[in-house]
Amino acid sequence: MTERKPRKDAVRNRSAVLAAADTLFHDYDSSKGVTMADVAAAAGVGKATIFRAFGDRAGLIRALCEVRLEVTMDAITAGPPPLGPGARPQQRIPAVLDALLCFKLDNRHLALALEEAADLGPYRAENYDRWHDLLQLMLEQIPGMTHSDFTAHALLAVTRADLVDHLAGNERVSPEQMRTQLADFTARVLHPYPL
Amino acid sequence: MTERKPRKDAVRNRSAVLAAADTLFHDYDSSKGVTMADVAAAAGVGKATIFRAFGDRAGLIRALCEVRLEVTMDAITAGPPPLGPGARPQQRIPAVLDALLCFKLDNRHLALALEEAADLGPYRAENYDRWHDLLQLMLEQIPGMTHSDFTAHALLAVTRADLVDHLAGNERVSPEQMRTQLADFTARVLHPYPL
DNA sequence: TTGTAATACGGACCACCGGTCCGTATTGTT
């Protein structure tokens, strides 16, 4: 019973910050980093308000990502195959990785910021663990699969935001090409091991 | 003929900085980051001297890595198989990746700093391109291999310093385990594709 | 050896960023 009614200015400001940050990350695509002061200014709010609402920079970015990932996560946890449960791992794993890749392609700066935010790579984010555990569970259902834990890490490493950004930006790889290449690579990893 | 004789104090200071930084990164293993001021103090030198000699933080770290990687690079470019040239790609690629992994295991903080230094991931470092090109060339010799460019990126992503650090530090994976798991994963990627 | 131009030195200094403080303003409640 320690529930308190939140003040309406607080909620209003919270969503204003969220909206402003989303815009900044999305189309203020500049190579310059988005600073907390930027977000505060764009939201018409003091800096402290952001930190009060989200804890720290990582918290804000995490919150943004959760919004952006909501539909994808729903599709994975409760949607139809091949993304949703029910599909065989050989179909579902590529589908999940493709969804993750698409997210990073569609939200390059945001994903980049997320993976830089947690102080030691993306591996502190509780978000990462969700993906890893999901992948690992599916990998374990594949006959002949070894080291499912490591393999899950490895597959996720291939979709790291900075790699995606490098390929898309510097090497001019189109989204479609990247999705195909990731799918082929994944297939290579998943296909039965002819030992 | 624009060659100038370098001043001896400059050379002395340069190596002093290199030595101090190496020590700091290696056994001052603290979780705290190594700052430029730290290095300057440890080397008994002003900060500007470091920047004059190495350009910026990334330059210093790059120089350090080159020293630390020298033997490995020699073994790869001119040593005996399976690391050196002459080995079949199926043997050499795992060997090269294992060597890279060992480097990151032996120089965790340094490798971590290197990959954080270049402003957008490790992909700006000219160092990365060397590894990528080498891998890609070998991959292209494997029958049935597709997307050798992407595959090279993918294999390198698995040895990212922060992943290695996370596995070794947080998940308590022993170096031997990691090497085995990477080798198995690589084998999976390399084995003939039963299309 | 001495004079001098070139080069390097170093620590004060700067810009920037994430994050905090605290006096003030807004809200919800009685």
Added chain:
DNA sequence: AACAATACGGACCGGTGGTCCGTATTACAA
């Protein structure tokens, strides 16, 4: 209307990579 409780915001802080510039050192020529 009175009064807690809560939120506000911008000045402020600590720390970092990087620069400036007056001074000291070096290489070289006379």
